[in-house]
Amino acid sequence: xxxxxxxxxxxVGGLTRKVGLVVTVAIGVAAIASLVxxxxxxxxxxxxxxxxxxxxxxDVLRRDIVAALDFGVPFAQLRGLDALAAQTAxxxxxxxxxxxxxxxxxxxxxxxxxSGLNAISGGLLPALVPDRVSQEIKQPLIWRDQTIGTVIIxxxxxxxxxxxxxxxxxxxxxxxxxxxxxxxxxxxxxxxSLLGPLQLARTxxxxxxxxQFGLFPIGRSIDxxxxxxxxxxxxxxxxxxxxxxxxxxxxxxDYVQNHGLQMTGRPSVASxxxxxxxxxxxxxxxxxxxSFLPLFVAEMHQPSDLFSVDIMMGLPISAFxxxxxxxxxxxxxxxxxYGNRTLFLAGLCPAxxxxxxxxxxxxGNDILLGRAITAIGYAIITISCQSYxxxxxxxxxxxxxxxxxxxxxxxxxxxxxxxxAILADWLSYKPVFVIAAGLAGVAGIxxxxxxxxxxxxxxxxxxxxxxxxxxxxLRSRQFLSLLLFCxxxxxxxxxxxxxxxxxxxxxxxxxxxxEIGRIMMVYSLVIIPISPLAAGxxxxxxxxxxxxxxxxxxSGVVLLGLLADPTIMAVLIIVIGLGIAHAFLKAPLIxxxxxxxxxxxxxxxxxALGLLRTCERIGSFVGPVLVAVxxxxxxxxxxxxxxxxxxxxxxxMLLTIMRTAKAPPLHT
Numbered sequence: 001x002x003x004x005x006x007x008x009x010x011x012v013g014g015l016t017r018k019v020g021l022v023v024t025v026a027i028g029v030a031a032i033a034s035l036v037x038x039x040x041x042x043x044x045x046x047x048x049x050x051x052x053x054x055x056x057x058x059d060v061l062r063r064d065i066v067a068a069l070d071f072g073v074p075f076a077q078l079r080g081l082d083a084l085a086a087q088t089a090x091x092x093x094x095x096x097x098x099x100x101x102x103x104x105x106x107x108x109x110x111x112x113x114x115s116g117l118n119a120i121s122g123g124l125l126p127a128l129v130p131d132r133v134s135q136e137i138k139q140p141l142i143w144r145d146q147t148i149g150t151v152i153i154x155x156x157x158x159x160x161x162x163x164x165x166x167x168x169x170x171x172x173x174x175x176x177x178x179x180x181x182x183x184x185x186x187x188x189x190x191x192x193s194l195l196g197p198l199q200l201a202r203t204x205x206x207x208x209x210x211x212q213f214g215l216f217p218i219g220r221s222i223d224x225x226x227x228x229x230x231x232x233x234x235x236x237x238x239x240x241x242x243x244x245x246x247x248x249x250x251x252x253x254d255y256v257q258n259h260g261l262q263m264t265g266r267p268s269v270a271s272x273x274x275x276x277x278x279x280x281x282x283x284x285x286x287x288x289x290x291s292f293l294p295l296f297v298a299e300m301h302q303p304s305d306l307f308s309v310d311i312m313m314g315l316p317i318s319a320f321x322x323x324x325x326x327x328x329x330x331x332x333x334x335x336x337x338y339g340n341r342t343l344f345l346a347g348l349c350p351a352x353x354x355x356x357x358x359x360x361x362x363x364g365n366d367i368l369l370g371r372a373i374t375a376i377g378y379a380i381i382t383i384s385c386q387s388y389x390x391x392x393x394x395x396x397x398x399x400x401x402x403x404x405x406x407x408x409x410x411x412x413x414x415x416x417x418x419x420x421a422i423l424a425d426w427l428s429y430k431p432v433f434v435i436a437a438g439l440a441g442v443a444g445i446x447x448x449x450x451x452x453x454x455x456x457x458x459x460x461x462x463x464x465x466x467x468x469x470x471x472x473x474l475r476s477r478q479f480l481s482l483l484l485f486c487x488x489x490x491x492x493x494x495x496x497x498x499x500x501x502x503x504x505x506x507x508x509x510x511x512x513x514x515e516i517g518r519i520m521m522v523y524s525l526v527i528i529p530i531s532p533l534a535a536g537x538x539x540x541x542x543x544x545x546x547x548x549x550x551x552x553x554x555s556g557v558v559l560l561g562l563l564a565d566p567t568i569m570a571v572l573i574i575v576i577g578l579g580i581a582h583a584f585l586k587a588p589l590i591x592x593x594x595x596x597x598x599x600x601x602x603x604x605x606x607x608a609l610g611l612l613r614t615c616e617r618i619g620s621f622v623g624p625v626l627v628a629v630x631x632x633x634x635x636x637x638x639x640x641x642x643x644x645x646x647x648x649x650x651x652x653m654l655l656t657i658m659r660t661a662k663a664p665p666l667h668t
Contacts, residue, residue, distance in 0.1 A: 023186045031175040038171050039164070046163055050094045051137060054153045057095060058139040061088055061151055065100075069143050075102065096156035100141070102149045135160075169518055170422055176525075177415040181284075184411065188277050197226060204229045208236070278344065278447035279385040280408050282351070285439035286378060287416025288423065288432050289358070291517040293317065293371075294504050296429040302363040310632045312364040314500045314624030316371040321495060321624075323375035325617030331383040340388040341451040343380050348444045351377025352437045359433035370433075382409075388451065406586075407528070414524035421517020472600040473608055477657065479596045482545070482589065485654040486552045487612060488619035489647045490585060493555055496623030497643055498523060498578065502571060505636045509568055519572050526579030527586075534584040544588035544595065545658060551585035553651035559644025566637045574640075 061084065068078055085098035135155035140147045204216035215233050289296070294313040301309040335343050354374025361367045389405050423432050473479045498520065506516045537547070558577035562570055590612070597608035630639040 023183065023190070027179050027182055027186075031179050035168075035171055035175055039168060042167050043164060046160065046167075050155055050160060053092065053094055054137045054155060055139065057088055057092055057098075058137065058151045058153050061085070061098065061100075062139065062141055065141060066143055075143075075148055094156055094159045095153055096135075096159075097154040099152040099154075100149060101152065103147055166512070166514065170514055173418040173422065173514075173518055173521065177419050180411050180415050181280075184277065184280050184408075188273055201228060204232050208232055274450045274452060275340075275385045275388045275405075276408055278443050278450060279381075279405070280412050281443035281446055282348075282381055282440055283409055283412030284416045284419075285355075285436040285443065286351075286374070287413050288420030288436045288439075290413075290417045290499060291421040291503055291520050292424045292429055292432075292513055293367075294500050295507055295513075296358075297364045297367050298504075299429070300361055300364055300367060302365075305364040306368070308632070309364070311625075311628050312368070313504065314496070314628030315364075316368050317495055317499055317624040318621045319368055319372045320375040320378075321617055321620035323372050324379045325614060325621060327376060327379040328383060328613065328617070331380045334380065335384050335387045339453060340384045340391070341447060341453045343384040344447045344451060345444055347377040347380030347384065348440055348447075349377065350374065351381065352440050353377075355433045355437040355440065359430050359437070361430075410524050410528050410531075414521050414528065417524065418517045418521040421520070422514050424517075425513040472602070473597065473611060476596060476600060479593070479608070481654050481657045482548075482592055482596065483612065483615045485650040485657075486548055486585075486589060487615050488622070489650050490552060490555065490582065490589070491616045491619030492623035492626060493559070493578065493643065493647060494582070494623065495620045496627035497559065497640065498575070500624045500627050501631070501636070501640065501643075502575065504631070505640075506568065506571060508636065511568060515568075519568075519575055522572065522575050523579040523582075526576055527583045530580060530583035531586060534587065537584075544591040546655075548585050548588040548592055549651055549654045549658065551581045551588070552654070553648055555581035555585070556644045556647030556649075556651060559640045559647070562637050562640040 064084065065075075065078070065081075069075060081100050085100055089095045089098045135157055137153045137155070139151045139153070141149035141151055200216070207216065215236065216229055293316060297313045297316060298309050301312055305312050307315065331343070338346075350373050354370040354372070354377065357370030357373060358367055361370060386405055420432055423435065502520060503516050506519065511519075534547070541547070555578055558574050558581060561574055561577075564570075593608050593612045627639060627643065630642055634642065
């Protein structure tokens with residue numbers, strides 16, 4: 001039976017990979033087909049719409065000319081036609097040029113005089129002649145049934161290309177987001193309905209073949225596999241009663257206790273997958289505002305606000321991070337007392353209330369209050385989900401479980417940032433918060449249905465859960481260097497530069513809200529695939545701390561690039577560079593902190609990671625305030641350079657401390 005136990009995981013793992021491959025190919029093909037069809041349909045519709053707008057502009061122009069002719073001004077003596085044509089083109093971005101040509105000779109006899117209005121409604125009906133090569137629309141200029149000229153309107157091919165490019169990227173972003181959402185849903189349904197039950201069946205059948213007759217977990221789904229495990233449990237119950245009759249209840253009770261068999265209670269099992277969809281939906285809702293929040297604050301700023309507009313733009317982000325930093329320890333205690341599902345549902349109340357406050361905000365102060373209230377819910381909900389995952393996974397799979405948690409957050413960040421920017425471009429800012437409140441409500445329904453109200457905790461002994469003192473950490477030069485010179489600067493760059501500086505600077509370059517969202521989402525799009533590769537690279541070279549320090553240095557150097565080229569493309573390159581640098585920094589930084597804790601006596605691993613999270617929140621709070629203050633006194637390009645130079649100096653200091661440290665190396 002041992003051989004079956006080893007091969008079964010391979011079978012389940014192979015099935016997982018095959019299902020993932022099929023789902024990825026199917027979703028990819030559907031997305032590409034949808035993109036092609038959308039562009040084809042929109043292209044035809046856009047050309048027709050632009051042509052109609054050009055015809056309407058020509059009608060207005062011809063109406064003005066006919067009105068002048070009806071007043072008795074000869075066509076040859078009309079003045080200002082060139083200026084009128086140029087103004088018509090300037091007022092309409094889809095038009096490149098307007099030309100008015102006179103006909104030298106006329107052939108038709110003059111009929112009885114007609115009013116200009118009658119002439120327009122009758123003889124001046126547009127005769128549209130589109131030229132697909134030159135994009136020219138020619139309209140005859142008719143007065144009193146005579147063709148006296150032609151109005152030629154040339155469409156701007158650049159405007160059409162720009163509109164098509166915007167549609168392409170908007171559609172692509174929506175498809176990427178919907179593909180990731182679909183993948184999350186398919187992953188959830190596949191693991192919950194297929195792979196999870198198969199894993200439970202493997203465990204039950206292998207244990208039963210080894211002679212165990214306890215009650216095996218059946219999960220919470222209803223399917224044929226569940227019925228099979230129930231049948232095995234019923235057979236075990238029957239065997240237990242027979243053993244009790246023949247061997248006596250005391251002997252059977254001793255056997256059950258010695259072998260750790262579960263013979264009572266509800267033989268169900270909670271899973272990491274239970275928290276995946278509720279957490280994703282809530283984080284997706286939370287990320288919708290990220291690409292436009294500073295611009296929203298600037299738009300709603302009032303003289304009665306606490307600070308000037310430059311400072312207020314960064315305060316809601318800082319307040320959000322500060323509230324999370326303060327409440328995170330208390331949220332953990334509340335989860336232990338009231339349970340994960342209860343706290344998840346309770347956290348939705350302040351979160352939704354904060355969204356509603358922002359949706360009806362009349363000033364920057366209102367937005368600040370709304371974001372602070374939402375942060376209460378965010379702290380409670382994320383801690384409840386993180387604690388849920390920590391409880392339901394075995395200790396040997398805890399890192400993998402946390403990877404699910406981080407992966408959901410990054411996927412939600414990517415999708416929410418991009419979709420929120422598009423929605424803000426289409427609907428304006430405030431409706432996005434209403435949509436966020438609705439999505440948070442859906443997350444609450446999913447949490448109520450999917451989260452186990454009382455998941456069984458996998459408590460284990462060891463250094464990761466041992467009680468001890470954190471003072472050795474605070475006296476460790478390596479640990480403090482990691483926090484001060486790497487963890488905090490990284491979060492300052494994330495919240496101060498990416499969340500505040502980038503949208504404000506791009507808006508000053510007259511970049512649309514949708515384009516701002518696209519540029520910001522590239523950060524998450526880069527991190528998601530590179531992070532696992534970066535972590536593997538750090539493990540192979542055996543230098544997590546060194547990788548983290550060099551990556552931090554790279555993130556600072558990247559920001560200096562804006563001095564050389566203060567353009568939109570440079571901002572995009574900087575965002576890509578930050579994504580790559582932070583992808584190489586996230587996992588090695590956490591591992592480096594754990595390695596420092598392992599070298600110190602009686603230091604709980606959870607305390608080390610808790611201090612890391614607290615310091616990261618401090619950096620997240622400081623970042624927007626610091627950048628906002630710098631933007632008051634310096635130009636945007638100089639602000640980016642100052643932050644980049646500071647991060648680079650801190651990274652060099654960390655590298656210097658690494659080389660001069662007398663302690664054993666921190667990496668393995």
